Amino acid sequence: MFAIIDIETTGGSAVHEKVTEVAIYLHDGTKITGEYATLINPEKRIPPFITRLTGISDEMVQQAPRFFEVARDIVELTKDCIFVAHNALFDYSFIRHEFLRLGYKYHRPTLCTVKLSRKLLPGFRSYSLGNLCDNLKIKIENRHRASGDALATVKVFEHLLDVDPTLNGINPKGLHPQLHKQTFIRLPHTPGVYYFHDENGKIIYIGKSRDIRTRVLSHFSSRTTPKAQEMCETTADITYEATGSELIALLMESDEIKKHLPLFNRLQRRTLYKYGLNAFQSQAGYIHLQISKLTPASDPKAVFLSYEEANNTLHNLVQKYTLCQKLCGLYQSKSACFHHTIGQCKGACIGNESPEEYNLRVTAALSIYEHPWKNVLLIDKGRHEDEASAVLIENGKYVGFGWFDNTQSGIDIEMIRDCIKPYADNRDIQQIIRQYTKSHKGLRFLKF
Numbered sequence: 001m002f003a004i005i006d007i008e009t010t011g012g013s014a015v016h017e018k019v020t021e022v023a024i025y026l027h028d029g030t031k032i033t034g035e036y037a038t039l040i041n042p043e044k045r046i047p048p049f050i051t052r053l054t055g056i057s058d059e060m061v062q063q064a065p066r067f068f069e070v071a072r073d074i075v076e077l078t079k080d081c082i083f084v085a086h087n088a089l090f091d092y093s094f095i096r097h098e099f100l101r102l103g104y105k106y107h108r109p110t111l112c113t114v115k116l117s118r119k120l121l122p123g124f125r126s127y128s129l130g131n132l133c134d135n136l137k138i139k140i141e142n143r144h145r146a147s148g149d150a151l152a153t154v155k156v157f158e159h160l161l162d163v164d165p166t167l168n169g170i171n172p173k174g175l176h177p178q179l180h181k182q183t184f185i186r187l188p189h190t191p192g193v194y195y196f197h198d199e200n201g202k203i204i205y206i207g208k209s210r211d212i213r214t215r216v217l218s219h220f221s222s223r224t225t226p227k228a229q230e231m232c233e234t235t236a237d238i239t240y241e242a243t244g245s246e247l248i249a250l251l252m253e254s255d256e257i258k259k260h261l262p263l264f265n266r267l268q269r270r271t272l273y274k275y276g277l278n279a280f281q282s283q284a285g286y287i288h289l290q291i292s293k294l295t296p297a298s299d300p301k302a303v304f305l306s307y308e309e310a311n312n313t314l315h316n317l318v319q320k321y322t323l324c325q326k327l328c329g330l331y332q333s334k335s336a337c338f339h340h341t342i343g344q345c346k347g348a349c350i351g352n353e354s355p356e357e358y359n360l361r362v363t364a365a366l367s368i369y370e371h372p373w374k375n376v377l378l379i380d381k382g383r384h385e386d387e388a389s390a391v392l393i394e395n396g397k398y399v400g401f402g403w404f405d406n407t408q409s410g411i412d413i414e415m416i417r418d419c420i421k422p423y424a425d426n427r428d429i430q431q432i433i434r435q436y437t438k439s440h441k442g443l444r445f446l447k448f
Contacts, residue, residue: 001026001028001029001033001082001209001211001214001215001218002026002028002029003024003025003027003077003081003082003083003084003108004024004025004026004027004084004150004154004157005022005023005024005025005083005084005091005150006085006086006147006149006153007020007021007022007023007094007095008020008022008054008056008144008145009042009050009094010042010044010045010046010050011050014090014094014096014097015097017094018042018043018098019040019042019094020039020040020050020054020056020061021037021039021040021054021056021145022036022037022038022040022070022074022095023036023037023145023146023147023149023150023151024036024074024077024078024150025150025151025154026077026081027154027157027158028211028214029161029214032154034077036077037146037147037150038064038065038070039056039060039061039064040061040064040065040066040067041061041062041065041066042061042067043066045058046058054145055144055145056145067098067102068102068306068309068312069312071098071104071305072305072435075104075106078108080208080209080210080214081108081218082108082109082110082111082218082221083095083109083110083111084110084111084113084153084157085110085112085113086112086113086114086129086132086149086152087112087114088110088111088112088114089112092108092110101308102305102308103305103306103307103308104305104306109218109219109228113153113156113157114127116160116164117132117160120160120163121136121160121163129149129152129153129156132156133156136156136159138152138156174229174232174233175220175232175233175235176199176232176234178199178237179235179238183238184213184216184217184220187212187213187216187238187240188212188240188242189212189213189214190211190212190244190383191208191210191211191212191242191243191245191246191248191249191381192208192212192240192241192242192243192244192249193206193207193240193241193243193252193253193256194206194207194208194209194215194216194238194239194240194241195238195239195240195241195256196231196238197235197236197237197239198235199236201237203260203262204231204262204263204264205235205265206253206256206257206260206262206265207253208246208249208252209249210246210249212240212242216238227264231264243383243389244381244382244383244384244403245380245381245382245389247389247391247432247433247436247440247443250432250436251398251401251423251432251433252401254429254432255423255424255429273303273304273427273428274294274304274305274307275291275292275294275304275305275306275309275310276291276292276294276300276301276302276303276310276427277289277300277302277303277304277310277313277314277369278290278291278292278298278300278301279301279362284355285355285356285359286348286355286359287327287355287358287359287362287363288328288329289317289327289362289365291307291310291311291314291329298427300427301366301369302369303431314328314329315330317365318330318339321362321364321365322344322345322346322361323358323365324337324340324346324348324349324358325339325345325349326349327349327358333349335349335350336349346358369434373393373445373447374394374395375393375394375395375447376393376447377391377392377393377413377416377417377448378391378433378437378445379443379446380444381442382404382406386405386407387403387404387405387406388403389402389403389404390402390416390419391433392417392420393433399422399423399425400421400422400423401420401421402419402420402421411446413448416446
């Protein structure tokens with residue numbers, strides 16, 4: 001799978017400037033399979049010459065989400081993809097620096113359509129996107145906006161695929177002598193978990209994908225770091241477990257990485273989430289909120305990639321639900337918080353509001369991080385047309401998953417429960433389920 005991306009920015013330096021717009025077209029090597037685009041509030045002024053070039057002004061981005069608010073969307077959309085862009089170094093550098101500011105290391109294999117065009121389409125005087133599209137008779141709609149330029153890059157990429165269909169294949173150089181082409185050919189275009197093994201059969205990497213073959217090929221077609229090159233050279237065999245459901249692939253991958261501790265999954269052996277939003281009740285009866293680093297004993301209401309993301313989220317909750325800055329750890333004082341002095345806090349910090357009234361709003365704020373159900377089966381696709389998959393949540397806790405025969409008329413909840421294999425519950429699993437159920441509408445929910 002390819003993620004064809006274009007961004008607009010406040011300037012040319014990834015270190016000092018910020019992203020103002022991003023567009024992503026997902027492509028399976030044949031056609032567009034999904035798209036995403038949004039303006040982004042860069043939290044700084046946009047220079048006039050940039051506004052003249054792109055048409056993006058300070059007013060246009062004032063109400064747009066900030067990067068940390070769309071970061072998870074970008075991670076999830078591009079997770080199984082090769083990052084494709086026209087002058088990929090520019091776009092990739094900006095995206096990586098935006099993530100670095102959040103304390104997250106963003107890595108994707110990249111493919112540059114400028115470099116590919118110079119190689120596959122020699123003889124043009126210029127390989128800028130505008131000039132290349134003119135030469136290829138590609139019309140660019142909405143030039144210098146992310147969606148317009150990204151769609152033009154899609155058309156350039158499709159032209160390059162016509163010239164060299166092996167762009168969907170692998171680079172054979174540097175492969176382990178025991179790793180044969182047939183290994184790749186037998187991989188399915190289905191959701192599941194895949195395993196890279198060394199010459200002794202030991203698992204050295206575990207991944208998941210909506211399309212196993214495409215994702216595995218992406219590892220070997222673009223080895224952009226020494227670590228990626230080392231992993232490909234060490235891989236002597238590839239096995240997989242088809243799941244049918246992307247949700248089950250996510251759950252299985254998380255469990256398998258913690259179980260096998262593969263050499264090349266170092267970052268994923270532990271949780272990627274470093275900070276949590278915790279709640280506790282004071283002797284006076286008020287619910288306090290607090291951001292803290294995660295520990296093995298933590299039981300947070302929500303988890304975050306970075307302190308900045310957690311802090312911004314808490315500020316937004318305080319604003320939206322009229323919570324007390326002091327009781328949320330955002331203001332230090334022996335008396336009232338600052339918001340109370342300007343009429344934005346109802347006085348819980350000095351006892352002017354009862355715990356019962358205040359706690360209702362805290363509970364409402366925290367409810368967005370809870371499952372809307374306590375006992376439910378999440379029904380999704382199976383590994384073939386006569387099968388479905390199920391994830392069991394009981395008393396608000398993840399129990400496990402399994403597959404069942406869906407050819408029978410009616411739904412037998414007890415029969416489905418018997419098919420569930422137990423797995424460990426943890427904060428990573430809870431976050432996976434929470435995010436997946438919010439963004440995927442194909443799931444069926446069977447409450448019991």
